Amino acid sequence: MNPIISKRILVVGPAWIGDMVLAQSLFITLKQRLPVCEIDVLAPAWSKPLLARMPEVRSSITMPLSHGEFGFGARRRLGRLLRGRYDQAIVLPRSWKSALVPMFAGIPRRTGYRGEWRFGLINDMRPLDKAKLTQTVQRYVNLGLERGAALTAADIPKPQLRVSGENQKAQLQRLALNTETPIVALMPGAEYGPAKRWPVEYYGDLAKQVLASGKQLWVFGSVREQSLGEEITRIAGKRVVNLCGITRLEDVVDLLALAETAVSNDSGLMHMAAAVGIKLVAIYGSSTPDYTPPLSDRAQVVYLRLECSPCFKRECPLGHLNCLKQITVDEVLQRI
Numbered sequence: 001m002n003p004i005i006s007k008r009i010l011v012v013g014p015a016w017i018g019d020m021v022l023a024q025s026l027f028i029t030l031k032q033r034l035p036v037c038e039i040d041v042l043a044p045a046w047s048k049p050l051l052a053r054m055p056e057v058r059s060s061i062t063m064p065l066s067h068g069e070f071g072f073g074a075r076r077r078l079g080r081l082l083r084g085r086y087d088q089a090i091v092l093p094r095s096w097k098s099a100l101v102p103m104f105a106g107i108p109r110r111t112g113y114r115g116e117w118r119f120g121l122i123n124d125m126r127p128l129d130k131a132k133l134t135q136t137v138q139r140y141v142n143l144g145l146e147r148g149a150a151l152t153a154a155d156i157p158k159p160q161l162r163v164s165g166e167n168q169k170a171q172l173q174r175l176a177l178n179t180e181t182p183i184v185a186l187m188p189g190a191e192y193g194p195a196k197r198w199p200v201e202y203y204g205d206l207a208k209q210v211l212a213s214g215k216q217l218w219v220f221g222s223v224r225e226q227s228l229g230e231e232i233t234r235i236a237g238k239r240v241v242n243l244c245g246i247t248r249l250e251d252v253v254d255l256l257a258l259a260e261t262a263v264s265n266d267s268g269l270m271h272m273a274a275a276v277g278i279k280l281v282a283i284y285g286s287s288t289p290d291y292t293p294p295l296s297d298r299a300q301v302v303y304l305r306l307e308c309s310p311c312f313k314r315e316c317p318l319g320h321l322n323c324l325k326q327i328t329v330d331e332v333l334q335r336i
Contacts, residue, residue: 092143172258184260196287200228256272
């Protein structure tokens with residue numbers, strides 16, 4: 001197999017916001033190795049505005065299926081529509097179904113890790129040495145290198161999402177926000193589950209003290225996390241700006257860039273905050289920064305490394321959530 005990066009590349013992207021931000025490190029790597037290459041990303045519809053903020057990506061192609069849906073026929077139809085467009089596919093997920101579209105598209109070089117009996121679907125098969133490639137971002141970037149190439153920390157470029165000043169102004173006006181005083185952003189949610197969420201009452205106490213110091217407090221999250229923003233507002237007072245559920249993904253990118261500091265659980269928004277370059281306090285519970293750290297020189301990690309952590313569970317299997325409850329508000333406040 002020719003080790004030179006192909007000119008037209010289709011990347012089959014991940015299904016989570018944080019992983020998609022980390023995938024930008026692969027896109028940057030490909031562009032560094034071959035500046036003229038054209039990168040398209042096959043990904044869920046929600047990721048389209050996020051990918052638009054990555055200058056390395058030419059276009060995004062929407063996967064017409066929901067997360068976890070098999071949809072063999074839909075994958076075959078999409079693959080046939082893409083025939084003749086690409087020289088190489090890089091398949092980031094390790095599932096069998098994720099490799100179907102590139103195969104149906106007849107893409108001659110299909111790169112990915114060994115997993116779920118993908119022989120024939122993946123013809124540039126790479127072994128995954130989890131002892132060497134301990135981080136998600138390392139595993140992504142490694143697929144953009146020549147087979148057998150040694151990966152070093154210097155080979156990992158940090159994600160950098162493009163910020164739109166025009167949209168910033170539009171959202172500030174739409175939401176009646178101002179930047180006259182420093183802004184602290186809170187991201188109390190985590191789509192994966194409660195075992196990754198620092199208690200909302202802790203966020204509320206933190207918000208109260210941040211407001212008392214003269215700073216603004218903006219809360220970011222999805223529609224499903226509106227209640228978290230409401231609870232923080234109940235605890236800290238009406239000066240909290242609850243933006244959960246009323247901003248699009250691209251709006252969050254632009255508004256986060258205006259913040260002085262962000263405090264977040266290990267979540268997709270944490271990785272977005274890291275990628276816009278603001279100061280970040282990242283709180284870990286059931287997951288670990290050894291696997292998915294925020295890729296920013298301005299990030300501080302709060303992680304207790306208890307004997308029971310990381311468990312990678314959606315809910316605490318022991319019922320006490322000590323990995324998060326033992327992280328105090330004062331400790332986080334000091335890092336702010």
